[in-house]
Amino acid sequence: MSASIIALLATEKLNSENYKQLKSNLNIILVINDLRFVLQEERPLAPALDATVAVHKFYDRWIKANDKAEVYILTSISNVLAKKHENMVTAKEIMDSLQSMFGQSSSQAQHEVLKFVYNSCMKEGLSVREHVLNLMIHFNMAETNEAIIDE
Numbered sequence: 001m002s003a004s005i006i007a008l009l010a011t012e013k014l015n016s017e018n019y020k021q022l023k024s025n026l027n028i029i030l031v032i033n034d035l036r037f038v039l040q041e042e043r044p045l046a047p048a049l050d051a052t053v054a055v056h057k058f059y060d061r062w063i064k065a066n067d068k069a070e071v072y073i074l075t076s077i078s079n080v081l082a083k084k085h086e087n088m089v090t091a092k093e094i095m096d097s098l099q100s101m102f103g104q105s106s107s108q109a110q111h112e113v114l115k116f117v118y119n120s121c122m123k124e125g126l127s128v129r130e131h132v133l134n135l136m137i138h139f140n141m142a143e144t145n146e147a148i149i150d151e
Contacts, residue, residue: 005033006071006072006075009026009029009072009075009076013076013077013078014077014078014081015078019102019103020103023095023099023103024141025076026072026073026076027039027140027141030069031140033068035065035069035072037062037065038065038090038091038092039091039092040092043062043066044062046059047059066090070090070091073085073091073095073098074094085098110142113142114142117139117142120134120135
């Protein structure tokens with residue numbers, strides 16, 4: 001599965017016009033593969049030699065997940081950008097750097113996503129499943145942009 005994801009990400013490289021879509025696609029892929037936590041959590045400190053097995057497993061899982069996320073991100077950007085970002089330690093650092101280069105302000109992104117969610121209604125002929133999945137994607141984007149949604 002990961003080979004097909006990498007091939008899909010490599011087809012259309014990042015540019016200023018498609019940053020928003022690329023970020024959304026990456027977030028979806030990271031959520032599906034249970035890797036998104038590397039964009040939300042700080043890198044854990046390397047465990048001491050006498051640390052418990054659970055601590056070592058947690059650290060190893062985080063490192064492997066971060067490496068996979070980095071591959072997905074670096075595959076989806078141009079060679080020049082990949083070269084610039086390959087020395088960054090975490091996927092979060094890479095995404096933050098790309099956000100500063102290509103992203104719109106977080107508040108503007110929040111506004112656009114929440115506007116879509118608040119104004120969305122199910123179109124005739126669209127299955128409930130597709131409508132709910134579409135809303136879930138937009139809620140995920142809102143969360144990514146740190147939007148606060150009142151209940």
